[in-house]
Amino acid sequence: MIEVENLTKFYGPHPAIKGLTFNVNQGEVVGFLGPNGAGKSTTMNILCCILPATAGTVKICGFDVFEQSLEIRKKIGYLPENPPLYPDMTVTSYLEFAAKIRGVPNNKVAASRDRVLDKCVLKDVRHRIIGRLSKGFQQRVGLAQSMIHDPEILILDEPTIGLDPIQIIEIRKLIHELASSHTIILSSHILPEITHICKRVIILNDGEIAAVDSLEGLTASLNKSERLLLRVRNSSNGIADKLQTLDNVLSVNAEGDKEFMIECAMNSHVQDQVAQMALEHSWGIEELKTVSMTLEDIFLKLTLEEKGVDA
Numbered sequence: 638m639i640e641v642e643n644l645t646k647f648y649g650p651h652p653a654i655k656g657l658t659f660n661v662n663q664g665e666v667v668g669f670l671g672p673n674g675a676g677k678s679t680t681m682n683i684l685c686c687i688l689p690a691t692a693g694t695v696k697i698c699g700f701d702v703f704e705q706s707l708e709i710r711k712k713i714g715y716l717p718e719n720p721p722l723y724p725d726m727t728v729t730s731y732l733e734f735a736a737k738i739r740g741v742p743n744n745k746v747a748a749s750r751d752r753v754l755d756k757c758v759l760k761d762v763r764h765r766i767i768g769r770l771s772k773g774f775q776q777r778v779g780l781a782q783s784m785i786h787d788p789e790i791l792i793l794d795e796p797t798i799g800l801d802p803i804q805i806i807e808i809r810k811l812i813h814e815l816a817s818s819h820t821i822i823l824s825s826h827i828l829p830e831i832t833h834i835c836k837r838v839i840i841l842n843d844g845e846i847a848a849v850d851s852l853e854g855l856t857a858s859l860n861k862s863e864r865l866l867l868r869v870r871n872s873s874n875g876i877a878d879k880l881q882t883l884d885n886v887l888s889v890n891a892e893g894d895k896e897f898m899i900e901c902a903m904n905s906h907v908q909d910q911v912a913q914m915a916l917e918h919s920w921g922i923e924e925l926k927t928v929s930m931t932l933e934d935i936f937l938k939l940t941l942e943e944k945g946v947d948a
């Protein structure tokens with residue numbers, strides 16, 4: 638549905654994105670993940686026909702972003718980083734205005750407005766002035782305007798930025814519901830966000846794709862080793878050194894003198910040997926468990942490895 642090939646954008650001499658290639662299938666929910674300045678908003682602006690690219694091609698439903706942008710605009714709803722709201726308008730009048738500029742026929746404007754008011758749970762604030770709404774509700778109005786022309790594709794740039802935890806949960810729930818009937822690209826540098834909503838992740842770093850994979854795939858490909866956490870009751874010298882001597886143990890990190898993070902070969906069942914060793918030396922096991930890698934670990938590993946920093 639969305640085919641991006643070799644997409645490059647220079648701002649003056651500075652390359653913001655460099656040769657991005659990826660696809661998004663119909664009905665997919667894809668997360669763009671990357672640190673500040675990675676090129677997420679730039680890529681989204683190009684997909685939404687707001688910014689011309691320097692090189693490369695983007696095809697959406699078979700239409701070319703540069704040649705047939707009017708067709709594409711009908712199919713895409715966009716929530717930019719800063720929602721394009723008019724703070725002096727009421728919610729209803731703004732949404733009617735958005736419907737008209739999106740080319741919704743006059744006799745369907747009211748129905749479209751009511752549909753998005755309903756979807757984004759805005760009915761109770763429909764007559765309020767936008768500028769006086771809370772940030773979360775303003776974000777909902779931004780989301781509502783992006784859906785006013787009933788697009789198949791939604792592109793949402795950091796939809797939960799600046800919201801409090803309760804509002805974040807509400808917006809996430811809303812996006813979840815939208816996911817059943819839309820193709821969605823969502824950007825974030827907040828990792829749990831992506832794990833909650835997206836099936837597939839594109840990790841951008843410094844204008845390049847660091848990884849494209851499903852969450853499970855990313856975890857599996859990076860999980861060449863597994864980690865064990867050992868916490869003991871009795872501190873004694875040389876625990877880390879002793880653990881290091883076990884077969885299949887790759888490294889041991891001591892956190893204080895009672896807690897140890899043991900990195901070992903995948904499926905090597907090192908915990909059996911650790912438990913035995915702990916018994917032999919009367920360390921007193923408080924806790925011994927496998928620690929799975931989080932998306933956060935993967936993200937740091939991918940983005941920092943390129944910079945030559947140890948994650």
Ligand SMILES: Nc1ncnc2c1ncn2[C@@H]1O[C@H](COP(=O)(O)OP(=O)(O)OP(=O)(O)O)[C@@H](O)[C@H]1O
Pocket residue numbers: 648651652653671672673674675676677678679680718826
């Ligand atoms: N209009 C512009 N003029 C010049 N440089 C720009 C412009 N917009 C973005 N950039 C630069 O391009 C790079 C990518 O920016 P972009 O906004 O796409 O990143 P991002 O991943 O969305 O970051 P953030 O998480 O901070 O929103 C950055 O180095 C940024 O400074």
Ligand SMILES: [Mg+2]
Pocket residue numbers: 677678679718794
């Ligand atoms: Mg951005």
